[in-house]
């Protein structure tokens with residue numbers, strides 16, 4: 001799965017040289033960080049709404065679709081800031097052996 005994120009990250013990097021007329025990603029870069037963040041916020045809200053609906057209707061399809069939109073726009077944000085998906089994957093991998101509660105305790109001094 002991480003192959004997909006890395007491949008998509010490479011496409012997003014290439015789109016820095018594309019025209020806004022031919023590429024949705026290039027058009028987002030052209031509109032700037034605020035527009036990209038607006039899309040991330042919108043998609044996050046759509047994920048929340050889909051998840052709330054899914055809990056009642058037992059339907060996963062909309063949650064999967066909206067989460068893909070959120071991940072995609074988050075990757076566009078990262079590419080705009082010159083951060084590669086590999087850097088997020090490395091950070092998640094670093095956390096494999098660390099309990100979330102232990103990590104929180106190390107920051108706050110208590111559990």
Ligand SMILES: N=c1c2ncn([C@@H]3O[C@H](COP(=O)(O)OP(=O)(O)OP(=O)(O)O)[C@@H](O)[C@H]3O)c2ncn1[C@@H]1O[C@H](COP(=O)(O)O)[C@@H](O)[C@H]1O
Nearest residue numbers: 008011012015018022023024025026039042068069072073
């Ligand atoms: N994964 C995606 C992807 N997911 C979602 N989207 C687009 O994200 C847009 C946002 O969805 P919305 O429902 O908010 O659409 P909207 O109302 O048109 O958006 P706004 O006008 O409000 O900004 C839609 O146009 C989707 O097509 C994506 N566009 C591109 N990709 C990937 O990025 C690659 C490069 O895309 P281009 O730059 O367009 O070639 C593609 O080959 C794909 O792999």
